[in-house]
Amino acid sequence: MANSAMTVTGEFGLVDARSDEDLFLACRDGDQVAFRVLVDRHLRMVRRLALNVLGDVQEAEDAAQEAFIAAWRARERWTPEARFSTWLHRIAVNKAIDRRRVRKAVPESQEVITRLADAEVRGAAQADALANLERSEVAVTLQQALGKLPDTQRQALTLFYFEELEVGRIADAMGCSEQAVRSLLKRGRQTLKTRLQRQKKICGYGPETVRSAPEGAGRGA
Amino acid sequence: MDLKLFEARLKALGAALDRWPEDEAEAALDLLTTSEAAQDLFAQVTAQDMGVFDDAGGDLSPLADRIARNL
Numbered sequence: 305m306a307n308s309a310m311t312v313t314g315e316f317g318l319v320d321a322r323s324d325e326d327l328f329l330a331c332r333d334g335d336q337v338a339f340r341v342l343v344d345r346h347l348r349m350v351r352r353l354a355l356n357v358l359g360d361v362q363e364a365e366d367a368a369q370e371a372f373i374a375a376w377r378a379r380e381r382w383t384p385e386a387r388f389s390t391w392l393h394r395i396a397v398n399k400a401i402d403r404r405r406v407r408k409a410v411p412e413s414q415e416v417i418t419r420l421a422d423a424e425v426r427g428a429a430q431a432d433a434l435a436n437l438e439r440s441e442v443a444v445t446l447q448q449a450l451g452k453l454p455d456t457q458r459q460a461l462t463l464f465y466f467e468e469l470e471v472g473r474i475a476d477a478m479g480c481s482e483q484a485v486r487s488l489l490k491r492g493r494q495t496l497k498t499r500l501q502r503q504k505k506i507c508g509y510g511p512e513t514v515r516s517a518p519e520g521a522g523r524g525a
Numbered sequence: 526m527d528l529k530l531f532e533a534r535l536k537a538l539g540a541a542l543d544r545w546p547e548d549e550a551e552a553a554l555d556l557l558t559t560s561e562a563a564q565d566l567f568a569q570v571t572a573q574d575m576g577v578f579d580d581a582g583g584d585l586s587p588l589a590d591r592i593a594r595n596l
Contacts (some may be wrong), residue, residue: 307533336596343589351582353571358552359543372592374572393568394561401558 306431318344323386331379339379343372346389350396357400358407367403385508402477405467406459449499457492460485526552531563540570 320327320341350371355364374395375382382391399511404427420519456478464485471489475482526534531553534545542550556563 333572336593339591339596343592347547347585347589347592349568349572351573351585352575353568353586356540356567356571357542357557359541361582367587369592369595376596390565390568393596394564397557397564397567401554404554 326356328375328382328388329384331376339372339376342388342392346392347372349389351394353393353396354400354403357397358404363407364400367400370397370403370476371399373479374476376398387501399476402473406463406477412425416458434473442497445500446496449496453492453495455493457488460488462490464489526555528560528566529564530555531556532566535566535570540567540574 314444318341320338321339322330322338324345325341327335327338329344347368350408351364351368354367354371357359357365358364373391375392376393376422382388459478460474462472463469463477471479471482471485474485478485528548533551534553538545538549542553545553553563557567
């Protein structure tokens with residue numbers, strides 16, 4: 305086992321003589337106090353790593369939280385072949401990069417929604433001007449509908465359809481389970497479908513050509 | 526961007542990517558996404574910076590508490 309030469313007293317005054325690796329092995333048995341000592345030792349560094357990627361304090365602290373929670377969830381799979389700190393830092397960098405991608409995706413929602421509308425109307429394949437007009441109107445409607453979704457549903461849809469992340473990666477980025485991500489995707493798609501159908505009734509256009517993705521479409525959601 | 530260039534830019538610009546030219550920051554992020562060696566180097570430089578400069582993060586105990594509550 306690799307032992308880290310760590311400061312025994314951490315930032316918040318927790319004292320434990322064990323190495324990081326021994327503490328994390330203790331976490332396998334559900335020892336949250338041991339994990340709290342690890343948080344004590346590494347939080348400032350993990351936060352700074354995330355800040356260096358994200359450039360935003362609040363987002364960096366959210367990413368740091370996600371990194372520690374991901375480490376806790378992965379504790380049973382971890383093998384003490386490398387230093388705990390090295391492993392944790394890699395998780396932190398990946399979480400921060402995921403967040404940066406999410407942040408980048410949100411301001412580009414106009415493009416994102418247009419692409420969603422394109423994907424949704426592809427089955428109709430009407431190339432005439434009317435179809436193009438309808439498509440652009442659907443895109444606007446879809447943008448409005450997406451903007452009204454709960455944040456978590458919108459984030460899951462954006463990551464799945466436009467960042468093309470796997471469900472597992474979305475779960476990591478959002479700090480929830482894969483099942484929760486699938487549920488968010490399903491509810492988000494259903495809400496969009498309902499709103500688009502309502503728009504069709506009001507305006508008399510669109511979503512004969514707009515079809516919701518069949519369950520199981522995409523990459524496993 | 527390869528690891529050698531990444532290391533050179535880290536030494537020249539520091540580890541805070543928002544201080545890098547945007548195109549270079551994006552290239553660095555692409556490398557960090559795929560290279561554990563780049564991630565480890567990034568962490569080393571970050572740690573060195575923290576040793577040289579004061580960390581302005583303030584009291585992180587509320588964040589530590591938040592993490593503990595969400596395990």
